[in-house]
Amino acid sequence: MVGKGGLLVMIKSQQLQRRESLNDPVSRWDRMLEIRYFEDRIKELFAEGLVHGTTHTYQGQEAIAIGIAMTLRPTDNVCCTYRSHGIALALGMTTDSVLGEIMGRAIGSIGGVGGSMHLSDASIGLLPTSAIVGGGIPVAAGAALSAQVLGEDRCAVAVFGDGASNIGAFHEGLNLASVWKLPVVFICENNVYGEYSRINLTTSVEDISIRAESYSMPTEIIDGQSVDKVAQGVARAVERARSGGGPTLLECKTYRYSGHSRADAGLYRPAGELEEWLKRDPIDLYEAQLIEAGLLSKERAQTIRQEIQERIAQLVERVMASPLADVSAMFRNISIGGGQ
Amino acid sequence: MKLRMRQAIAHALADEMRQDARVIIMGEDIAAAGGPFKTSEGLLEEFGPNRVRDTPISEMGFLGAAVGAAATGLRPVVEIMFVEFLGVALDQLVTEAAKFRYLSGGAYGAPLVVRASVGSGLGFGAQHSQTLETWLYATPGLKLVVPSGARTAYGLVRAAIRDENPVAVFEPRVLYAEREEVVLGESGIIPIGTGEILNKGNDVTIVGLGQTVGTALAATQSTTWTADVIDLRSLIPWDREMVCESVARTGRLVLVEESPFSGGWGTEIASYVASECFSELKAPVLRITCPDVPVPYPPHLEKRFLPSSEYVREQIDVLVSTNKRDQPWWVKGGYLS
Numbered sequence: 001m002v003g004k005g006g007l008l009v010m011i012k013s014q015q016l017q018r019r020e021s022l023n024d025p026v027s028r029w030d031r032m033l034e035i036r037y038f039e040d041r042i043k044e045l046f047a048e049g050l051v052h053g054t055t056h057t058y059q060g061q062e063a064i065a066i067g068i069a070m071t072l073r074p075t076d077n078v079c080c081t082y083r084s085h086g087i088a089l090a091l092g093m094t095t096d097s098v099l100g101e102i103m104g105r106a107i108g109s110i111g112g113v114g115g116s117m118h119l120s121d122a123s124i125g126l127l128p129t130s131a132i133v134g135g136g137i138p139v140a141a142g143a144a145l146s147a148q149v150l151g152e153d154r155c156a157v158a159v160f161g162d163g164a165s166n167i168g169a170f171h172e173g174l175n176l177a178s179v180w181k182l183p184v185v186f187i188c189e190n191n192v193y194g195e196y197s198r199i200n201l202t203t204s205v206e207d208i209s210i211r212a213e214s215y216s217m218p219t220e221i222i223d224g225q226s227v228d229k230v231a232q233g234v235a236r237a238v239e240r241a242r243s244g245g246g247p248t249l250l251e252c253k254t255y256r257y258s259g260h261s262r263a264d265a266g267l268y269r270p271a272g273e274l275e276e277w278l279k280r281d282p283i284d285l286y287e288a289q290l291i292e293a294g295l296l297s298k299e300r301a302q303t304i305r306q307e308i309q310e311r312i313a314q315l316v317e318r319v320m321a322s323p324l325a326d327v328s329a330m331f332r333n334i335s336i337g338g339g340q
Numbered sequence: 341m342k343l344r345m346r347q348a349i350a351h352a353l354a355d356e357m358r359q360d361a362r363v364i365i366m367g368e369d370i371a372a373a374g375g376p377f378k379t380s381e382g383l384l385e386e387f388g389p390n391r392v393r394d395t396p397i398s399e400m401g402f403l404g405a406a407v408g409a410a411a412t413g414l415r416p417v418v419e420i421m422f423v424e425f426l427g428v429a430l431d432q433l434v435t436e437a438a439k440f441r442y443l444s445g446g447a448y449g450a451p452l453v454v455r456a457s458v459g460s461g462l463g464f465g466a467q468h469s470q471t472l473e474t475w476l477y478a479t480p481g482l483k484l485v486v487p488s489g490a491r492t493a494y495g496l497v498r499a500a501i502r503d504e505n506p507v508a509v510f511e512p513r514v515l516y517a518e519r520e521e522v523v524l525g526e527s528g529i530i531p532i533g534t535g536e537i538l539n540k541g542n543d544v545t546i547v548g549l550g551q552t553v554g555t556a557l558a559a560t561q562s563t564t565w566t567a568d569v570i571d572l573r574s575l576i577p578w579d580r581e582m583v584c585e586s587v588a589r590t591g592r593l594v595l596v597e598e599s600p601f602s603g604g605w606g607t608e609i610a611s612y613v614a615s616e617c618f619s620e621l622k623a624p625v626l627r628i629t630c631p632d633v634p635v636p637y638p639p640h641l642e643k644r645f646l647p648s649s650e651y652v653r654e655q656i657d658v659l660v661s662t663n664k665r666d667q668p669w670w671v672k673g674g675y676l677s
């Protein structure tokens with residue numbers, strides 16, 4: 001059948017193809033670069049005034065998104081935040097669908113009415129990303145609850161920042177998941193800052209992982225700059241979740257290269273801190289690893305970099321030329337059967 | 341002095357802090373960074389970290405702390421960066437602070453201020469663009485004020501800090517950068533519960549709140565009718581006397597609201613006027629609002645979502661010439677019934 005449904009299946013399969021391609025190590029590297037260049041371009045587009053509102057970019061944290069996406073099944077559920085372009089792309093959303101959303105285009109993942117902070121794609125289990133700090137944490141516990149009650153072999157993942165571990169939703173969500181032994185993995189991206197405040201100024205612990213103890217929950221501290229380390233940690237936690245062992249808290253140590261959001265130059269950071277982290281750039285580390293393993297050559301790597309740059313340039317042109325969300329879009333998907 | 345609204349707020353906070361050592365301010369990134377919207381610039385330098393405090397991302401925690409501190413001797417001013425974040429702390433304001441005086445037999449109050457940025461117009465999307473005044477309605481013990489620019493922001497923030505009750509100040513985010521002539525000092529303080537007539541006319545009373553005050557004023561340009569334009573300024577309590585007196589002269593009431601039609605702040609005023617001033621009305625009360633949808637992100641749709649001054653003018657043209665209410669644009673366009 002070639003109808004609306006058929007088209008839908010075709011579009012969705014693109015996400016699943018992108019997801020499956022993460023089985024190949026070189027594709028993982030390619031996709032980390034895709035995120036990096038995508039985010040660099042987003043920053044420019046905002047600076048050029050071509051996109052309005054706000055945006056929170058992901059440069060420096062790419063290994064976590066890829067490590068998670070390559071390990072989860074597309075049927076698992078993911079809850080994440082306003083800083084989710086990277087995870088959405090890693091899970092398989094297309095660059096058109098993400099940039100389309102950011103630019104208010106009809107091709108955007110939710111039709112262009114959400115913007116940068118609001119991505120979602122049911123075909124890969126991505127629940128609506130939340131712009132409320134901590135909002136997704138209990139929701140992930142709930143997505144795990146449905147799997148438990150329905151007897152499905154599914155698990156749920158919440159991805160959130162270090163700052164989110166200071167909000168009630170974190171503590172309530174973890175405790176609930178623990179007492180109900182829910183198949184959920186809580187993944188904290190500890191990028192050292194919550195907005196303009198360094199973690200030591202706002203948080204009673206340096207390692208968020210310590211907080212797992214209060215909830216009798218297994219925990220690991222993971223090198224968030226290493227795709228393999230992230231993937232292995234997530235795999236252990238997911239295995240525990242699926243086999244009835246309950247939730248896990250994973251803390252990935254990482255760093256956001258950009259400021260908190262569009263308007264922030266990150267001037268509050270101590271001199272040299274960014275430079276230290278750049279020495280362990282996740283993309284460079286993985287490239288070196290692939291070259292060492294003989295899976296990638298320096299020349300090929302250079303070609304891939306260029307190809308992705310070109311792909312992103314074409315993407316921007318394509319999205320800019322595509323139609324804006326029309327007025328009827330704001331009236332869609334509010335409630336079923338009529339609202340007020 | 342001409343100030344941006346964010347500067348006027350910083351002035352108001354500083355002026356109260358200089359006069360009253362009990363005043364402290366707390367919020368996310370309000371101290372070292374001077375506030376996400378720069379409404380507390382310079383305060384850490386002047387008053388030090390004991391009185392100007394950066395908080396963790398823990399709205400329930402620091403708003404709750406403000407309640408306890410207010411009950412026991414301080415005058416805390418809490419900043420909630422976007423009003424939506426009040427959602428995770430609402431208990432402390434509505435169910436704790438607002439009930440303290442009642443539940444202590446009058447012994448304890450909670451003289452605190454919650455400042456929150458509100459509203460649409462800057463492309464922040466569905467979870468960062470609401471106005472949510474009605475979250476606080478139906479809560480005896482609480483007050484709520486909404487400035488419409490730098491001048492009223494200065495006057496209302498100072499009055500809120502001096503008030504013996506918990507007061508919320510909802511600041512239209514889109515106005516932070518706008519400049520206006522501000523009267524500083526005691527004479528600039530605006531009593532809570534009072535509205536202000538910004539324009540005098542005969543045919544209709546237009547009431548605005550926050551960013552719709554500007555919309556209402558602009559709508560009165562080049563019209564066949566003339567209007568009283570009232571900046572409500574204070575929503576809980578609101579100036580019944582001023583509104584009813586004006587309606588008694590004009591015979592028509594229009595409320596311009598930046599929020600969905602159903603359950604918007606104007607419902608209270610419309611129902612009060614319709615029952616108390618029924619015999620004075622020549623036409624049905626007209627509420628000009630946004631449609632019942634979440635705030636859309638892209639600029640062209642966000643603009644459409646908000647009532648524009650042209651739209652307000654057209655709606656009032658019909659009201660004044662026919663004494664009948666025109667349908668809202670989303671009904672005429674067949675988008676919603």
Ligand SMILES: Cc1ncc(C[n+]2csc(CCOP(=O)(O)OP(=O)(O)O)c2C)c(N)n1
Nearest residue numbers: 083131132133161162163164193194195425
């Ligand atoms: C309940 C709530 N409070 C405050 C904010 C404003 N805010 C948005 S992101 C952010 C910092 C979050 O830091 P973290 O959890 O470390 O995540 P990161 O941005 O570093 O990825 C803050 C305070 C919010 N969105 N929601």
Ligand SMILES: [Mg+2]
Nearest residue numbers: 161162193194
């Ligand atoms: Mg962080």
